[in-house]
Amino acid sequence: MNCGQFEEPVTLLVGMGFPRKIDSVMEAYALLQDWPSAGRNGAHAIALNACKAGIVGxxxxxxVRATLVSxxxxxDILVPDMVTPLATVAGGALRTS
Structure with a gap:
C-alpha cells in the first residue's frame, strides 16, 4: 500500500452531484482546499487539519479517512457503500429466488 492511501476509497458527491472517489490523503487535502469558503465550518477545519497531519506523517x-467521512x-455528500445495504435488505444472506 502506498503511503497516504486509504484502505477503502471514500465516494463523495461533488460539483453538480457527481460521484468522486477519494483514495488518499492528498486527494482529500486537494478536495478540502478547493472547498468553497462559504461552506467551510468546524468539520471542514478538522478534516483539513487531519489531512495536513497525515501528509507529514x-x-x-x-x-484522515475517518475525519473525511465525518x-x-x-x-450530506457521502455516497453510502452499496454492498452493505444489499446484505441488510437480504437479511444478511444472498437470496437466489
Whole structure:
C-alpha cells in the first residue's frame, strides 16, 4: 500500500452531484482546499487539519479517512457503500429466488 492511501476509497458527491472517489490523503487535502469558503465550518477545519497531519506523517491515513467521512456526512455528500445495504435488505444472506 502506498503511503497516504486509504484502505477503502471514500465516494463523495461533488460539483453538480457527481460521484468522486477519494483514495488518499492528498486527494482529500486537494478536495478540502478547493472547498468553497462559504461552506467551510468546524468539520471542514478538522478534516483539513487531519489531512495536513497525515501528509507529514503525524497521523495515519485511516484517521484522515475517518475525519473525511465525518465531514462528508455533515455536508450530506457521502455516497453510502452499496454492498452493505444489499446484505441488510437480504437479511444478511444472498437470496437466489
Amino acid at each position: 503525524e497521523i495515519d491515513p485511516e484517521t 465531514f462528508a456526512r455533515r455536508h
